[in-house]
Amino acid sequence: MNKIQLNQNVVLFTEPTTRFKETTLVLRYMFPLKAKESTVAALLANMMQDRSEVYPTKQAMDYASDMLYGLTLSARTTSIGKTQMIELRSRCINGGYVQEALLEQQIQFLSDCGERVLMSEDTLNEAKKTLRSALLRDREKPVRLALKQAMQAGYSTQPIAISANGELDEIDQVSLSQIKAFHAFLLDGSRIEVSLVGDFDQSSVVDSLKRSFHFYDREILLDFAYQAEKSGPRDLSVQENLSQSTLVKFISTSIAPTKKIFTALRLANCMFGEIPSSILFQEVREKRSLCYSIFSTLLSYDGLMVVVTSVDDANIELTDTLVDDLLQQFKQSADADLLQSAKETLLVRYQTIDDDAYSIIDYQLRNNCLGLTETPQDMMDQINACGIEDIRQAIQYLQFSFNFMLRTKEIAE
Amino acid sequence: MNLIKNNYGELIYESTLDNGMNVYIVHKPEFVSSYAMIATPFGAFDLEQVDASGVHYHFQPGSAHFLEHKLFEDENRDVLSMFADMGASANAGTSYESTSYYFSHSGSIEKPLSLLLDFVQSLSISDASVEKEKGIIIQELSMYDQMPDFRLYMETLKSIYHNHPLKYDIGGSAQSVRDTTREELECAYSLNYHPANMILVVVTQEDPAAVLSFIEQNQLSKTFPADPKIKRVLQDEPATVVRKDYTFTMRAETEKYFIGYKLPAYTGDDLERLRIESMLFFILESNFSTLNPQYQDWLDQGIISDYFSYEINYGKDQAMLLFANEGNNSDALAQLIESILAHPVVDEDKLEQLKRRYMGSTIRMFTNYDRYAQQLIQSRFKGTQLFELIEGIHSIRIEELEEAKKEFVLTNRTITKVKISN
Numbered sequence: 001m002n003k004i005q006l007n008q009n010v011v012l013f014t015e016p017t018t019r020f021k022e023t024t025l026v027l028r029y030m031f032p033l034k035a036k037e038s039t040v041a042a043l044l045a046n047m048m049q050d051r052s053e054v055y056p057t058k059q060a061m062d063y064a065s066d067m068l069y070g071l072t073l074s075a076r077t078t079s080i081g082k083t084q085m086i087e088l089r090s091r092c093i094n095g096g097y098v099q100e101a102l103l104e105q106q107i108q109f110l111s112d113c114g115e116r117v118l119m120s121e122d123t124l125n126e127a128k129k130t131l132r133s134a135l136l137r138d139r140e141k142p143v144r145l146a147l148k149q150a151m152q153a154g155y156s157t158q159p160i161a162i163s164a165n166g167e168l169d170e171i172d173q174v175s176l177s178q179i180k181a182f183h184a185f186l187l188d189g190s191r192i193e194v195s196l197v198g199d200f201d202q203s204s205v206v207d208s209l210k211r212s213f214h215f216y217d218r219e220i221l222l223d224f225a226y227q228a229e230k231s232g233p234r235d236l237s238v239q240e241n242l243s244q245s246t247l248v249k250f251i252s253t254s255i256a257p258t259k260k261i262f263t264a265l266r267l268a269n270c271m272f273g274e275i276p277s278s279i280l281f282q283e284v285r286e287k288r289s290l291c292y293s294i295f296s297t298l299l300s301y302d303g304l305m306v307v308v309t310s311v312d313d314a315n316i317e318l319t320d321t322l323v324d325d326l327l328q329q330f331k332q333s334a335d336a337d338l339l340q341s342a343k344e345t346l347l348v349r350y351q352t353i354d355d356d357a358y359s360i361i362d363y364q365l366r367n368n369c370l371g372l373t374e375t376p377q378d379m380m381d382q383i384n385a386c387g388i389e390d391i392r393q394a395i396q397y398l399q400f401s402f403n404f405m406l407r408t409k410e411i412a413e
Numbered sequence: 414m415n416l417i418k419n420n421y422g423e424l425i426y427e428s429t430l431d432n433g434m435n436v437y438i439v440h441k442p443e444f445v446s447s448y449a450m451i452a453t454p455f456g457a458f459d460l461e462q463v464d465a466s467g468v469h470y471h472f473q474p475g476s477a478h479f480l481e482h483k484l485f486e487d488e489n490r491d492v493l494s495m496f497a498d499m500g501a502s503a504n505a506g507t508s509y510e511s512t513s514y515y516f517s518h519s520g521s522i523e524k525p526l527s528l529l530l531d532f533v534q535s536l537s538i539s540d541a542s543v544e545k546e547k548g549i550i551i552q553e554l555s556m557y558d559q560m561p562d563f564r565l566y567m568e569t570l571k572s573i574y575h576n577h578p579l580k581y582d583i584g585g586s587a588q589s590v591r592d593t594t595r596e597e598l599e600c601a602y603s604l605n606y607h608p609a610n611m612i613l614v615v616v617t618q619e620d621p622a623a624v625l626s627f628i629e630q631n632q633l634s635k636t637f638p639a640d641p642k643i644k645r646v647l648q649d650e651p652a653t654v655v656r657k658d659y660t661f662t663m664r665a666e667t668e669k670y671f672i673g674y675k676l677p678a679y680t681g682d683d684l685e686r687l688r689i690e691s692m693l694f695f696i697l698e699s700n701f702s703t704l705n706p707q708y709q710d711w712l713d714q715g716i717i718s719d720y721f722s723y724e725i726n727y728g729k730d731q732a733m734l735l736f737a738n739e740g741n742n743s744d745a746l747a748q749l750i751e752s753i754l755a756h757p758v759v760d761e762d763k764l765e766q767l768k769r770r771y772m773g774s775t776i777r778m779f780t781n782y783d784r785y786a787q788q789l790i791q792s793r794f795k796g797t798q799l800f801e802l803i804e805g806i807h808s809i810r811i812e813e814l815e816e817a818k819k820e821f822v823l824t825n826r827t828i829t830k831v832k833i834s835n
Contacts, residue, residue: 019443021776058703066766070773093776097421126712130719133739136666137720140561241664241834243559244552276493276503286491289548292556310556337498344500351519355446356780 001195001364004206008217012209013364015197015357023103023198024357025090027114028365030191030222033084033159039131039166040174040182042077044117045086046127047179049075051118064109068102069093073113079164080369081224081301086186088114089358094199103200104208111212115187119180128171135168143308146246146406153236154250154402158228160302189218195364197357224369225256227303230401237405245313245407247320251305251327252401253298255394258370262300263382264394269298269305270342271391272330277341279326280307288322290315301369305398313408320403327398334391346383350376414438414625419800423779425789426621430632433609433640437789438621439782447522448616448782450515451533454794455480455605457509457583458645462604465642472601473593474578475550475585478507480598482546483538484514492532501525507583511794515786522617523627530613530631536602543595550590554582561665565831569671569735572656572827576648577731580655608632609640612793614786647730652677654827662834669720670743672750675825676732683729683796684805690727691806692817693734697723699763700753701736716746734821743828754821759814768807775803 001013031041055061065071071092078085090110095102138144152161192215196205209215230250255265273280273296280294294309311319353359353376367373374382414428424440456477462470473479485492485505496503496516503516503525514533518525557563567582574580584590617624654675679686698704701723711717720739726732738746778784792799 021780057706058709059706062703063766066770068773069776070770072773072777091777093773097776098772122713133667133719137562139666140664142556142559244555275497276491277497282494285549289545290552292549292553311552312555341494341497341500345497345502348500348502348517348519352446352517355444 001360002202006194006206006209007215009220010192010215010218011194011368012206013193013195013361014202014205015360016200016202017197018199020094020198020357021097022091022093022357023106023196023200024361025092025106025110026195026361027088027110028193028195029086029114029186030083030193031186031189031220032222033079033082033162033164035162036170037182038077038084038162038164039170040178041084041086042131042164042166043124043127043171043174044179044183044186045075045077046130047119047123048086048088048113048117049073050127051123052112053116053118054112056118068105068109069098071106071109073109075113077164079159079162081226082159083222083224083369084164096199103198103205107205107208108212115214117183119176119183121176124174124176124179128174131166132168132171135165138165142240142242142244142246142310142406145240146248146404147306147308149238149406150236150248150250150402150404154230154232154404155228156231158231158302159226160228160299160304187214188216189220191218191220191222193365193368195361197360225258225301225303227252227254227256234400235403237407239407239409241409242406243408244310245316245405246308246310247316247323248404248406249307249320249323249400250402251307252399253303253305254397254399256303257300258372260382261390261394263379264386264390265397266298266346267339267342267383267386268334268391268395269296270345271334271338272296272327273307275341275345277338279330279338280323283326284309284319284322290319304401316405316407320405324400327400331395331398334388334395336388339386339388339391343383343386347380350380350383414622417798417800421776421779424621426625428625430608430629432632432637433607434632435612435793436625436628437612437614438624439614439616439785440621441616442618444618445519446517446616446782447519447618448515448517448786449522449526449529449614450513450783450786450790451529451611451613452511452513452790452794453605453611454511454645455601455610456507456511457581458578459605460578460581461646461648462643463646464604469646470600470604472597473585473589474581475583475589476593476597476601477512478584479546479550479590479593480601481505481507481512481514482550483543483598484533484536486538486542487532492528495528496525499525499528503529509579509583511790513787513790515783517782522615522619522624526615526624526627527631530628533606534608534635536599536606538595538598540595543593543598547590547593550584551587554584554587554590557582557584559664561663561669561831564661564663565669565671565829568659568661568831569673569827569829572659572829573654573673573675573733574731575651575655577650578648579731603638604641604643607640608637610643612790614789616782616786650731652825654825656827656829658828660830660832662832665831665833667739668741668830668832669737669739670828670830672736672738672743672747673827673829674734674823675827676727676734676820676822678730678732679727679820680729684801686727686729687792687795687797687802688805688809689817689820690725692809692814693725693727693820695764695767695809696757696759696814696818697725698767699759700757701750704763704766711749715740716742716749741830743830747826747828751823754823757818757821759811759818761811764809764811764814768809771806
């Protein structure tokens with residue numbers, strides 16, 4: 001993407017192209033991830049997509065977006081290692097379909113949502129109800145519940161234990177003045193990235209953004225990747241009234257995403273538990289029918305790999321031991337054919353990045369966070385150059401860090 | 414090969430092969446991503462079928478889903494791994510009305526497309542492999558069963574339907590899975606996976622004529638038995654609901670409920686039925702979404718929560734209207750719903766607003782290959798063509814909305830609730 005420095009710590013990334021039928025505009029506010037503040041951020045994100053001072057009712061918001069042919073808007077908050085991000089995403093059809101200039105309106109709409117949020121006791125109370133409901137519903141999903149409990153129990157002093165979506169017991173304590181102060185900080189003090197993909201004229205877009213947004217220079221230093229360190233015992237088991245038990249196993253990778261060997265780690269994770277021919281899928285599900293779903297995934301910015309599966313409680317300890325054994329076997333002998341499958345899988349992902357606007361924008365975000373300038377082609381070259389010895393080297397770093405079981409209540413009693 | 418006319422600049426070609434398979438090829442010359450989906454109209458609804466000779470066949474609930482699992486099995490190794498070896502990402506899904514198999518990829522489409530056609534068009538299973546799969550499927554059912562949203566939805570369908578297959582989980586039950594036999598799966602396969610019964614959609618950068626030729630060659634190399642011309646047997650379903658009120662308890666964080674109304678089914682023209690379904694949805698949007706200024710009042714007063722939603726399902730042999738909400742005020746909400754639907758507001762401005770929204774959604778669909786392929790296939794299975802349906806929805810007039818209001822016959826109601834048992 002093209003990079004345009006609008007102000008200090010305010011950057012615009014653009015990808016002018018006629019290939020897509022819509023214009024994708026993403027606004028990101030980035031700031032350090034902190035406990036309690038994350039709940040404020042989550043509430044504010046909620047309010048940003050609800051109503052603005054320009055469109056102070058939901059009906060007015062609907063009307064504005066429908067006049068832009070159903071412009072989509074979503075706000076979310078997420079963590080990237082030690083940093084938290086509020087992201088507003090919008091998509092609007094290309095004005096050429098309807099012979100209307102829609103982009104300027106799209107930019108203005110997003111600016112209204114981000115900068116002119118309707119912040120009142122009413123909108124805050126509604127955001128609190130909505131956030132509370134969302135967090136409660138998350139607790140109803142056993143895998144999400146297990147992951148959250150595991151992160152907080154195993155890594156309580158680490159950023160990974162701070163939920164970017166906030167905490168139930170913090171919601172009521174957040175005041176309107178806190179929300180306003182945090183919003184002012186976002187506008188004046190956070191790192192801002194604006195990304196735009198679609199059919200537009202570069203110079204007039206820059207002018208339009210400067211007219212719609214109030215961007216200033218700001219000083220902010222952000223950290224992203226780190227190595228999560230376990231706190232407390234190696235194993236923990238809790239009980240809930242569920243019909244299946246969930247196993248969450250954290251593995252420390254000790255490999256930063258900026259390191260050259262990280263590509264080998266990505267391939268190793270793919271081989272271990274990401275694709276249908278992976279070790280976990282074949283050994284745990286296909287050969288032994290122990291589960292429907294099992295996977296491993298990299299938490300790249302936290303220096304961890306995590307294995308998750310849900311099984312009958314009678315099989316959870318067997319599954320736990322099996323996963324341990326499979327990792328040890330993987331360390332002793334990594335299969336070249338499986339490596340080739342993993343390579344093909346990852347290569348396709350990079351080959352198709354340019355086919356989707358959000359993929360283009362998210363790939364740029366990854367480079368921004370890591371201070372890299374690697375193109376998708378660079379990544380593909382790294383993948384192709386990776387041999388079985390590189391995989392063996394990477395997986396020697398893998399060490400089991402923390403084991404968590406969310407078990408069915410009846411059996412545990 | 415025919416180019417389908419449309420107002421969106423989409424290059425989409427349609428062809429029917431000699432063996433009866435319908436093929437759509439969507440040409441995306443500027444994109445390296447490729448995608449293919451092949452589907453059969455055999456889904457969870459198909460518990461009873463009849464062939465051209467009048468012979469009836471009965472299947473266990475969950476058979477279509479079980480068969481989907483088994484089709485991925487090859488004598489030597491599993492098919493998903495074979496796709497992964499090519500760098501293609503494959504999956505499948507069973508709905509009430511169909512089963513689909515698909516992959517996404519980049520680069521030359523021939524190998525993964527060949528694999529897709531080959532594995533879907535042959536079934537090779539053993540008693541042992543069927544038994545092994547039962548454990549996996551039962552784990553899958555358990556996984557969904559412990560989610561309150563899912564359980565509540567399924568219990569609501571059980572509250573509504575006496576006989577219709579909607580009362581069963583798409584995957585069946587642990588018992589029906591255990592009772593499924595290899596012979597039953599093979600029978601279901603031979604009846605429902607004939608090419609004449611199936612639709613293939615390919616989205617590709619490659620020359621459509623070359624891709625079609627490749628598909629034709631692949632098909633010519635195979636022989637198929639005669640098309641059994643299998644049809645779904647529609648169940649007689651009384652107008653009444655099974656349970657007017659039902660409450661169950663399970664582990665949940667909030668109380669939730671569904672208010673369901675069993676509506677009279679529409680047995681007329683397929684395109685018109687789908688248009689009416691859209692009209693009913695427009696009426697619901699106008700009255701129960703943020704388009705209605707009262708929505709904010711309902712939220713503020715706690716009558717609805719952010720969980721509030723609605724759904725209209727207007728099938729050939731059944732129809733239902735569902736409202737979901739969190740809390741314990743189902744009676745009050747039911748009263749509100751019924752008072753509104755006694756005289757729902759429809760107006761020209763809102764109709765135009767919703768049509769603009771729909772236009773944007775339609776255009777966005779053309780870059781979401783999965784949704785695009787599903788819409789092409791489902792509209793065909795439902796008896797129409799996608800662009801015909803799109804234009805049909807755009808042509809909706811206010812007078813038609815006024816007429817469609819009468820479809821909201823709310824005499825058969827059920828309220829199903831989940832309470833917390835933590």
